[in-house]
Amino acid sequence: MPWIEIELSPRSEWNEDGLEDWAQALGSFLSEKGTGLKPQIRMLPGYNVVQLGETGSGELILSSSERLVILEGLSLEGNVECDFARFAVRFARHMGAVGFRVSITNSAERNFWRKLGGVIKPDPVPLQGSIRRRMVTIKQLLKFSLLVTYEDEPVLCLEPITCNTHALGLVSLAQRRLEKMYGGSPLGFASRVAVHCPWVISREQWDDLLSFSRLQAFDLLEDLVNTSQEI
Known part of the structure; x- marks a missing residue:
């Protein structure tokens, strides 16, 4: 699966202590958009997974040691998803991430992320x-x-x-x-x-x-x- 990465200029050091606050902020954002999704945090050694819901709407993976935020499984099918994608990039920057990485499935998604500064990464x-x-x-x-x-x-x-x-x-x-x-x-x-x-x-x-x-x-x-x- 192709990947695109946005290089970020973080506004602070990595702020994992604020993860719960940011999960609540994500939940508020999704509620305002009428999605009904409630983010849940799963903590693992060296990284955390913010699951956006039980409907396959994707997840944010926060790699603490690498200072990266990775978005998986989100299809940009409408304005809500695109708004959330932009919100997630802002979230990563405020968390102190040095990069935001996302999987893409089609040319429309590739063009969207390129406009936000994304660069395609070669497959391993x-x-x-x-x-x-x-x-x-x-x-x-x-x-x-x-x-x-x-x-x-x-x-x-x-x-x-x-x-x-x-x-x-x-x-x-x-x-x-x-x-x-x-x-x-x-x-x-x-x-x-x-x-x-x-x-x-x-x-x-x-x-x-x-x-x-x-x-x-x-x-x-x-x-x-x-x-x-x-x-």
Whole structure:
């Protein structure tokens, strides 16, 4: 499915604390338009989903770590939908997003979003070959969220979580120290494909990326935690 992205100049830092207020504002907007839809928030590691209703009217995905707002499943069939689309872009800018991304299904929608500054993004292509360990690196995204890169391209977002058991592989000293700091429970990472990943990756490649980045990820996470405690 083709995607269009609007680069935004955010008016503030990422403001996830205001998400509920914005969901209420979206609900008020939809009620004023007579849609009867009531947005609901579903919170997941590193991102939130604002479902616009139960009638397939689309959803807003807020990727906190990437500071992106993604609109899926909304067909621009009339004035109400177009008004909502413009409102959603303003919402993203006020939330502190650096980009607004939307899926499109036809040329009319493409022209609409282009007028708002949208640029068509190429579809991801399959990543060929095996993952080379030396090309895998880790960077900070936002707060404690991390980014796995491959050949300097974004691939996976990592969010620290508590787990029932350790993942297979070595448990580093940094991981042990963090676990002791946070009560002794095993720590791991929830992972998802980065929005701007240029590739479609296989399950085997995904597992290799996680395996090759795990030690780096816990080293960086420990540094971030220690730095935050010094402030």
